[in-house]
Every structure is written in structure tokens, then in C-alpha cells.
Amino acid sequence: MIAKTPEPPYYAVIFTSLRTDIENGYDETAERMATLAAEQPGFLGVESARNETGVTVSYWADLASIKAWKAHAEHQQAQRLGHxxxxxxxxxxxxxVERDYESVMS
Known part of the structure; x- marks a missing residue:
């Protein structure tokens, strides 16, 4: 699904990753982080694709919102597990993001 974002400017956090073979709660934690991020002030949306390389892009209203999300206690615990x-x-x-545009096929 493509995130519905407001008119620019806004910010994108692009997280690109290569996984280990360890699962150990990864899917549940990733789902929880997506839900929790959506509850944060300034969150605008998220898009994610996972194959050999995972790419998740979250959209935020401002840098302060990004900083607050990075510092969120539960998110910090997930970050530690990721490391x-x-x-x-x-x-x-x-x-x-200073400009965006789209095309929708009907």
C-alpha cells in the first residue's frame, strides 16, 4: 500500500536492512513497531518491502517527531534487538521531501 501523505514539505526516514537468519520474535516486533509508530505525533504513513534487502520508509511531519520516535522506550528496545x-x-x-507526485490507474 502506498502511504497517503500531505502536501510537501515533510520528512522520510528510510531504513534499509539485510537480515540475519534469526527470527526470534522479529515479525511480531515489526508489526508492533508499525502500530506504535502510527500512534506517534507527527506520523504520516509508512511503506515497506521485504526481500533479500528490506526497505521501510516512514513519513513524518517534522524532525522533532522523528527524534521523539527514535527515543521512544519500546522502539529503543526493538532497536537493541535489531542490532x-x-x-x-x-x-x-x-x-x-520537497516534492511528490503520483499517477493512479483505474
Missing amino acids: VQWYRHFKTRIAK
């Missing part, structure tokens, strides 16, 4: 169990490599990028 030690689930990801062999990951990278997070934060970008300001």
Missing part, C-alpha cells in the same frame, strides 16, 4: 539479533547490516537515512 544484536536481526540485522547483519542496516542503514537509516532521513530526507526532506
